[in-house]
Amino acid sequence: MGVILVTSRSFSDGDVDLVERAAVAGHRILRGPAHHDLDELRVLLHGADAWIAGTGPVTGAHLAAAPRLKIIARYGVGTEAVDLAAARSRGIPVSNTPGANADAVADHAVGLMLASLRFVPDGDRRVRAGDWGVRRGRELGAATVGIVGFGRIGQGVAKRLSGFGSRILAADPFLPAEVVRAAGAVPTGLDELFETADLISLHAPGGQLLVDAGRLARMRRGSVIVNTARGDLIDEAAVADALHDGILAGYAADTLDGDTAAKNSPLLADALADRVIVTPHLGAQTTQAVDNMGSLSLDDVIAVLKGSEPRFPVTAP
Template sequence: MAVILATSRSFGSGDRDLTAELAAAGHTVLRGPSSHEIDELREALGQADAWVAGTGPVTAEHLDASPGLKVVARYGVGTEAVDVAAARERGIVVTNTPGANSDAVADHTVALILTALRSITAGDRGVRSGDWSVIRGRQLGSQRVGLVGFGRIGRGVAQRLSGFGSSVIAHDPFLSDEDCAAASVSSATLETIGQQSDIVSLHAPGGQTVVDAAWLAALQHPIVLVNTARPDLVDEDALAAAMRDGRVRAFAADTLHGDTAGSASPLLADDLADRVTVTPHFGAQTVEAVDGMGSIAVDNALAVLDGRVPPNPVR
């Protein structure tokens, strides 16, 4: 029987008690912090056969502290925090959970779009202070929405927007004409997305900056910007400046640079409070998504431990 280290905050907290299920099957489950602080994990890593890893970094140092580790089963889709090359060198398999939280994040994206478009945050703040002044917004169906990234989440957002009647354009280097036709969207360049959209929603992988000073300077009319992907897609200083000079009407996001340390973000300045809405990185946190990510991560880990090819290897 295996020792499985779980460091995701929400592992086993949905409708399925995965910790109890694994224990009933004879496995030992150890819990650790999602930040993956090496000193706090070293003892557990020394015992682990499998690691269901949270959002923290998985480095060569972590792997060197894990002599019996056979698999890092990433709890979620992103693997940029995992040193995949170092894992490969040590014969450790890395897996992820593609699609498990796509519907949850797509739902949350539309919620943030509507929040920004209808000034819901500002309206709530006003009422709580006794101000019932009307803030006039726009209907989502009248807006052109540009999606930067058209993977599972981007496609899910486009599907949901079709119910509102929005016009949708998308930019993705892997987007084919067939993909566009099937999803009823138009393909666009990154520059065109900014110039022709009323709302821009980010769904690209991290490791790049999409919204920078040059992109913002090329905007031809004020936009609403939404980010439920990665914080490094946005130059926060440039965006704050663009909001102050009117190039960006509103910003809604599920992440900021540093996340819990993001209180220093220029986007959280008091003068932008009515036009900026930030949620604490919980776009994927639905009961259904938690169960999906957990069960897929466990299936991947157990497959490797059994000597089988896992369903979702990261190559």
Template sequence: MATILATSRSFGDGSRDLVGELERAGHTVLRGPSDHGLDALREALAVADAWIAGTGPVTAEHLDAAPRLRVVARYGVGTEAVDVAAATARGILVTNTPGANSDAVADHAVALMLAALRSIAHGDRQVRRGDWRAVRGRELGALTVGIVGFGRIGRGVARRLGGFGSRIVATDPMLTDEQVRDGGAEPLDLAAMARECGLITLHAPGGQTLVDAGWLAGVARPLVLVNTARADLVDEAALAEALRDGRVAAFAADTLAGDTAGTASPLLADDLADRVTLTPHLGAQTVEAVDGMGSIAVANALAALEGIAPPNPVNDPDPAALAARRREEQA
């Protein structure tokens, strides 16, 4: 039986008791912090056979501290925080859970669009102060909406927007124009979106900055920007200035740079509170998404431990390195 380390905040918190299921099957489940602080995880990593990993970093140093580890089962789709090359070199499988939270994040993106367009959070704060003055907003169906990143979540957003009557445009470097059209959007590049869109929603992978001072300089009308993807897609200092000078009318996001570490963001400034709406990584936090991510991560981990191909592999580990790790276990 295996020792399984779980560091995702919401693992097993849905309608399925995944921890109980694993324990009843004879496995030991250890919990660890979601930020993956190495010192806090050393003891668990030393005995872990599988790691159901949250959004924190999984570095070569983490892997070196885990001599028995056979699989890192990411709880979610993104693997940019995982040193996949280091895992591959050590014979460790990396898996993810594609599609498990797509509907939840697409729902949340549309919710943030409406919250930003209609000043929902600001209006709530006003009423609680006894201030019933109306703030005029915009209708989603009257806008051209740009979707940056047209994978599962981006296409899910497009489907939802169809009911509002918005003109929908999209860009994705991995797709042809015809594939974009098949997903329900007109192809339009990011620079043109700055000129034509009233609202842009980000669903691209991290590791790049798309909204920076140069791009914001090309915005032709007050823009609403939504980010339910990765914080590093946005230059927050440049965006704060664009909010102040009116090029960006509102920003709504489920993430900020350094948010889990408590780092202050320029977007949290008091003078921007009426134009910035933030949620604490709620995009994937539905019962259905939590169950989906958890069950897929468990299936990936158990398959890898049983020596069979997992449903959702990300890498192809070095078989010689894997054999060496197994010899070390048996020594």
């Protein structure tokens, strides 16, 4: 029997009983903390044959504490928190779940666009306080929307926006222009996109700064930014300044840089509550996405423990 360490909070929390599926395959699920604190994980890692890892860090020190580990299956897409080189040096394959939550995140991005353009959370707060005064919003179909990162999620957003009638721009250095056009967007350079779009939706990998004071200064006054990707893509202080100055009319995100440690983020200032929407990583939290991510990660774990290759391997740089 193999021991599968799971440190994703939502694993097997959908309609599919993945714990039972693992048991049928002859394996036992062992739960661990999602933050991946090594002191708390050390004993669990020591006996683990496989690790279905959440968003916490997976370092060389974690791997050194796991002498039996045969695979790390990232529950999700991003692998920037995983030390891929350390895994490769130990001969441990790393997999992820590409596309498993793309529809869920695309839905959430469009939902944040609408909520920001129409002041939905602020309207709810004001009504509860007895204020029925209106704020005039803007229609999504009248906006030029710039999508930064045009993979599965970005293309899913474009598909949804086509029903609204929005003009769609897309910046992605890895995609040929014809692929972008075929998916319903106009291929555009990143700087031009920031200068042209009324609303920008971020879907790029983390580990890079895309929204800084310089780009914000060149944006159209009254623009909106939606970030369902990574908190470190933006300079939070610069975005807060742009909101105070009116360069940005709104910022909506499913993440902050540092997340729960970011309670002092300038974007959470009371003075910006009518212009900023932040949700706690709700993008991938649908029953369908949870089932997809769990099933794909578990399938790769079972395959490797049987001596096969994972279906969705991640190659170390």
